[in-house]
Amino acid sequence: MGQYVEGMAELRLCRNGGGPYEAERIWEGSKARHGAFLLLDPALQKQTVNVKKMEKLKKKMEWKVTEMMEGDMEAENEKKQKLMERRKHLEQMAAKDLAPLQQCLGPGCVNPTRPGSKYCSDNCGMKLAAKRIYEILPQRIQQWHNSPCIAEEHGKKMLESILREQQDTHTRLKEMECQFHELEAIILRGKQQAVYSDEENIKVITNSVHQIFCVSCGKSISMHVALRHMEHCFAKYECKSSFGSLYPTCIEGATRLFCDVYDPKSQRYCKRLQVLCPEHTKDPKVPDDEVCGCPLVHNVFELTGNFCRLPKRLCIHHYCWEKLRRAEVDLERVRALYKLEELSEREHKVRTAMRNRAGLLALMLHQTVQHDPLTTDLRSRVHN
Incomplete structure (x- = not known):
């Protein structure tokens, strides 16, 4: 069928371009070719068919490549045209802006x-x-x-009061430092006392039948172990809470204030008092022959000059007195340091306000209108 169609196509071409003899000659040639094709080996026929298919595929690929190249050229031309239009628009806008x-x-x-x-x-x-x-x-x-400016006068008065408070706080801090060294001297002198060795009186003091309740856990405990139990109970509950900061303490001239032990889990420094920190400071083990050494007082506050000479392990009236006295002094020192920091912040705020009040920007932007040239003091007065 394909051979017949090909022969008819050749006849049509001959009719359009040549005479009947030309058509007959072409028809005879085509019959000869097709007859030769039919006489070929089937394997050779397949090869010829594959060659024709490959030629068709090449033509299709060349056609697609040419189409893609034409599309790319069109896209580039469109981009160039858009850029030219945008440039013209900007030039027109610039020309319009330059006019007014x-x-x-x-x-x-x-x-x-x-x-x-x-x-x-x-x-x-x-x-x-x-x-x-x-x-x-x-x-x-x-x-x-x-x-004169009333705000400026108020600022000067505030600065004077702040400077007085700073001087008083510095004096108080020096006194607390002296108390710190005096307390250490008293503790050292108390440890040098001889131990009281009357066993009968010691038994009378320690054998107490009175019961009290713990302020932390509420249990009923004996009097001779009350202070010891309350101290351990308070330390147990205190360890559950944390007081930390991102930075360690750096105070010039101050010794033994904060714990400042670094916790890698929370990545913070402990900010409890070093003396009272139950988590990072352990009480030393008390030997049997160590004296209590607590200074005795009369009428609560009057020192008698004597020291408690009972063994430290058996004294139930002065348990951890050294730690509590040191903590009291350290707490007063910390309060004085916090007071100095607060005063320095207040001073900085007042000085900044006074500096900005008479600064270049304030003087240029603000002005007081003085209608009466004879009146220099423009402050309002309260008439009685």
């Missing part, structure tokens, strides 16, 4: 202003600002000195 521009406000400048600005350059703006300052600022300074 005004003259630069800089002193002695005749150039047009920049878009969205009053000056042609930053230099012109700085020159105009400097000229305004030189012309306006001397009058404002003179006016500031002629008319």
Whole structure:
């Protein structure tokens, strides 16, 4: 069928271009070719068919490549056209913006202003600002000195009171440092006392039948172990809470204040008092022959000059007295340091307000109108 169609196509071509003899000659040639094709080996026939298919595929691929190249060329032409249109639009907008521009406000400048600005350059703006300052600022300074400011007077009074409080706090801190060294001397002198060896009196003191309740856990405990139990119970509950900071303590001249042990889990430094920290400070083991050494008092506050000579392990009235006295002194020192920090912050705020009140920007932006030239003090007075 395919051979017949091919022969008919050749006949049509001959009819269009040549005579009947030409058509007959072509028809005979085609019959000869097709007859030769039919006489070929089947394997050779398949090879010829495959060659034809490959030629068709090559033609299709060449056609697709040409189409893609033409599409890329069209896209590039469109991009170039869009860029040209955008450039023309920007040039038109710039031409429109340049039309209403005004003259630069800089002193002695005749150039047009920049878009969205009053000056042609930053230099012109700085020159105009400097000229305004030189012309306006001397009058404002003179006016500031002629008319007193009530806020300035209040600020000076606050600074004076803050400086007095700082001096008092520094004096108090020095006294607490002296108390710190005195307490250490008293503790050392108490440890040098001889131990009281009367066993009968010691048994009378320690054998107590009175019961009290613990303030932390509420259990009923005996009097001779009450202070010991309460101290351990408080330390157990205190370990459950944490007091930490990201930075260690750095205070000049201060010794033994905060614990400052670094915790890798929370990545913080412990901020309990070093003496009272139950988590990182353990009480030393008390030997049998160590004396209590607590200074005895009369009427609660009057020192008698004597020391408790009972063995430290058996004394039930002065349990951990050294730790508590040291903690009391350290707490007063910490309060004094916090007071100094608060006063320094207040001083900084007051000085900043006073500096900004008479600064360049404030004097240039604000002005007090003095209608009566004879009245220099413009503050309001309360008439009785």
